[in-house]
Amino acid sequence: MKVLLLNLPRYRDKLPVVREECCYGATHAVPFPNTLLHVGTVITSLHNNFKVYLYDSVLLNVDFHNLRSYLIIEKPDLIITTLLFYTFSYESEIDKICDELNIKYIPIPSPFGYANSFIKKINPLFIIYDEPEKTIIDYLTGTSINLLKGIIYKQNNNILKNQIQNPYFDKLPPTNWSLLGNYGSKYGWKLYQISRNCPFNCNFCVWGGKKFRIKPVEVVIRDINRIKEISGDNKISLLTSSISADKNWFYEFIWKVKKLNVKFYTDISVNDANKEILYLLKKAGCIGILIGIESFNEEILKSLNKKIDLNKTEELIKYSRRIGLPVTITLMFNLGEKEETLNDYITKTKILAPTNISCVIYKALEGTKAFNNSLPYIYFKFWGSDAVATNNYLKEALEYIKKFNNEIKILKLKNLFLSLKNFYLLKTNLAKLVLKILNLNAAKKIKHYLSFYR
Numbered sequence: 494m495k496v497l498l499l500n501l502p503r504y505r506d507k508l509p510v511v512r513e514e515c516c517y518g519a520t521h522a523v524p525f526p527n528t529l530l531h532v533g534t535v536i537t538s539l540h541n542n543f544k545v546y547l548y549d550s551v552l553l554n555v556d557f558h559n560l561r562s563y564l565i566i567e568k569p570d571l572i573i574t575t576l577l578f579y580t581f582s583y584e585s586e587i588d589k590i591c592d593e594l595n596i597k598y599i600p601i602p603s604p605f606g607y608a609n610s611f612i613k614k615i616n617p618l619f620i621i622y623d624e625p626e627k628t629i630i631d632y633l634t635g636t637s638i639n640l641l642k643g644i645i646y647k648q649n650n651n652i653l654k655n656q657i658q659n660p661y662f663d664k665l666p667p668t669n670w671s672l673l674g675n676y677g678s679k680y681g682w683k684l685y686q687i688s689r690n691c692p693f694n695c696n697f698c699v700w701g702g703k704k705f706r707i708k709p710v711e712v713v714i715r716d717i718n719r720i721k722e723i724s725g726d727n728k729i730s731l732l733t734s735s736i737s738a739d740k741n742w743f744y745e746f747i748w749k750v751k752k753l754n755v756k757f758y759t760d761i762s763v764n765d766a767n768k769e770i771l772y773l774l775k776k777a778g779c780i781g782i783l784i785g786i787e788s789f790n791e792e793i794l795k796s797l798n799k800k801i802d803l804n805k806t807e808e809l810i811k812y813s814r815r816i817g818l819p820v821t822i823t824l825m826f827n828l829g830e831k832e833e834t835l836n837d838y839i840t841k842t843k844i845l846a847p848t849n850i851s852c853v854i855y856k857a858l859e860g861t862k863a864f865n866n867s868l869p870y871i872y873f874k875f876w877g878s879d880a881v882a883t884n885n886y887l888k889e890a891l892e893y894i895k896k897f898n899n900e901i902k903i904l905k906l907k908n909l910f911l912s913l914k915n916f917y918l919l920k921t922n923l924a925k926l927v928l929k930i931l932n933l934n935a936a937k938k939i940k941h942y943l944s945f946y947r
């Protein structure tokens with residue numbers, strides 16, 4: 494059986510996106526397709542007669558037209574792909590192609606919570622909504638669709654959802670990097686996922702409130718070493734909800750990673766961080782941490798169920814600066830912030846002076862608690878569609894970011910940038926509107942990214 498792991502083409506404007514479960518958004522450099530690599534790894538470990546291979550249309554810059562020709566020639570028996578919610582209208586082209594060429598396909602939504610709405614619009618074999626690696630193992634080893642956990646599918650015009658899958662992520666073997674063929678060094682962003690889910694329960698987050706699972710230390714160390722070898726690069730980003738969520742894991746990891754002589758970026762939660770942890774990270778080769786603060790406003794944090802201690806947060810950011818560990822903080826806009834809130838953000842940011850600020854426009858994602866509940870301060874304006882151009886909340890959020898940025902840039906922060914998730918993936922006129930509204934250094938930076946991604 495020929496199984497093709499397919500990274501779908503870039504969106505219309507040719508920017509790569511991250512089709513991973515936590516849904517990073519658009520990116521300036523092509524990242525490893527982690528989910529597909531995980532799935533490919535478990536298939537190759539089955540030692541059955543599966544011929545599994547990966548085709549990365551993003552890296553090769555192949556559009557749907559050429560992809561179709563490739564599939565006619567290759568004729569795989571099964572395609573496994575990831576599907577990103579905000580570029581879904583484009584990516585779902587694969588549905589038509591597979592139908593025409595009579596190829597079975599299984600999409601893994603990004604984030605997983607979108608399985609419910611995707612199944613209404615496309616006709617795959619089934620859609621995976623939970624632990625894709627284990628679900629694929631079960632399917633390929635003979636579990637029938639009606640008994641297969643973690644899937645949603647259609648049967649006689651009915652939509653059926655099977656029970657959740659058993660946990661598996663923390664049992665993943667070392668990644669089979671040979672799936673990348675000779676292209677390992679071509680990926681611009683060595684983003685490597687080490688964990689899934691998060692012990693904390695922020696209601697906007699696709700990982701929130703689900704049992705935290707992390708790959709064994711020896712697997713992570715082996716993979717980091719391989720990434721270094723295949724990419725010829727010693728700068729790696731370790732994707733996790735928090736690198737120090739499991740303290741025993743963390744201490745063992747620090748001890749081992751230091752010997753590899755790699756430079757790494759990673760994510761950390763204020764809740765389980767302390768000065769010692771930051772110091773150890775720095776000593777072990779960490780060159781940047783991302784702290785998800787989202788807001789400096791207690792009321793907004795409460796509405797997000799983001800339980801962080803702002804005093805501790807400030808203390809840790811200051812400490813990071815003192816020991817020379819660059820720190821990026823995230824701030825979310827479009828949460829109903831008021832003029833005073835913004836002024837507060839400006840004051841706090843000036844005091845803390847983090848190395849980077851990642852400004853994100855909030856949107857409610859399917860599968861999160863915020864999507865299902867009507868919470869105060871959160872405007873549930875889904876803005877992955879063309880309708881966004883008339884979304885007043887978005888305009889308001891943009892105005893806030895503009896004002897925030899205007900104030901903050903006087904600090905000459907090393908690298909203030911706007912992680913304008915999804916912006917440049919929308920209609921051209923909206924992208925222009927955004928750039929016009931911003932008309933700032935950050936906008937120049939985005940233009941720079943547009944021309945420099947690979």
Ligand code: SF4
Binds near residue numbers: 691
């Ligand atoms: S701490 Fe971060 S990863 Fe965890 S639930 Fe909150 S936002 Fe998500």
